[in-house]
Amino acid sequence: DAALPAGFGERWVNTMFAAFLDHTETLADLDRRAGDGDFGANIAAALRRARTDIATELPTSYTAWLTAVSRGFLGTGGTSGPLFGMFFRELARCTSDPEPSPADFSRGLSAGLATVQRYGNAEVGHKTMVDALAPAAETLAARVDAAGDPGEALDATADAAVKGAAGTASLVAKRGRASYVGEVARGVVDPGAAAAALILQAAAAAYAN
Numbered sequence: 001d002a003a004l005p006a007g008f009g010e011r012w013v014n015t016m017f018a019a020f021l022d023h024t025e026t027l028a029d030l031d032r033r034a035g036d037g038d039f040g041a042n043i044a045a046a047l048r049r050a051r052t053d054i055a056t057e058l059p060t061s062y063t064a065w066l067t068a069v070s071r072g073f074l075g076t077g078g079t080s081g082p083l084f085g086m087f088f089r090e091l092a093r094c095t096s097d098p099e100p101s102p103a104d105f106s107r108g109l110s111a112g113l114a115t116v117q118r119y120g121n122a123e124v125g126h127k128t129m130v131d132a133l134a135p136a137a138e139t140l141a142a143r144v145d146a147a148g149d150p151g152e153a154l155d156a157t158a159d160a161a162v163k164g165a166a167g168t169a170s171l172v173a174k175r176g177r178a179s180y181v182g183e184v185a186r187g188v189v190d191p192g193a194a195a196a197a198l199i200l201q202a203a204a205a206a207y208a209n
């Protein structure tokens with residue numbers, strides 16, 4: 001099927017980075033309330049590393065753009081660094097074309113979710129990034145099967161991630177540092193899930209622009 005528009009990977013990465021920069025403090029605050037407070041710093045460090053990589057590698061394909069993001073996260077500490085690093089590595093691998101088709105993108109998202117779950121051993125409801133990524137991957141797969149408009153599919157995917165992230169507020173964590181604080185973290189959105197929602201909102205926005 002037809003590829004996502006030319007420059008999609010570049011626009012996605014730039015839109016995502018802008019969103020992370022806008023929300024670094026919010027994400028840091030969530031991790032202060034439900035974790036150890038380093039999530040904002042971890043995201044900022046991954047961004048810095050990815051930007052340096054991009055400035056030297058000058059990526060021209062979707063795979064090259066997403067690989068730079070993956071490397072940025074893989075070089076970062078915290079639990080989220082390696083997990084997002086592996087997540088983006090699967091997305092980078094989802095196509096060998098300059099831009100992925102919606103089906104490639106859907107496969108990449110599902111493979112990214114699978115690798116996060118393999119390494120993190122988290123299920124939906126454990127109050128992690130999986131709570132945003134799983135409904136997003138499921139929604140996109142269903143939309144791709146239905147062969148609808150790619151923009152609408154990405155909007156629905158982002159909405160599913162946002163809803164999943166918001167739902168983590170009412171949960172008590174079963175994985176990650178938030179699980180150490182138990183009830184204290186109830187009422188707080190999981191920062192990794194919030195970041196995953198930003199990532200998928202950025203994909204929808206990158207398609208629309």
Ligand code: ADP
Pocket residue numbers: 031035036037038039042077078079080081083116119120121122127128129130175176177178190191192193
């Ligand atoms: P750390 O807890 O090591 O300080 P970060 O602050 O970088 O890690 O990232 C915290 C986020 O990582 C959480 O909000 C959660 O979404 C995610 N996370 C933590 N543990 C897991 C896990 N086992 N599986 C999936 N995601 C996890």
Ligand code: MG
Pocket residue numbers: 031035036037038039078177
């Ligand atoms: Mg932390």
Ligand code: MG
Pocket residue numbers: 036038078079
């Ligand atoms: Mg930490």
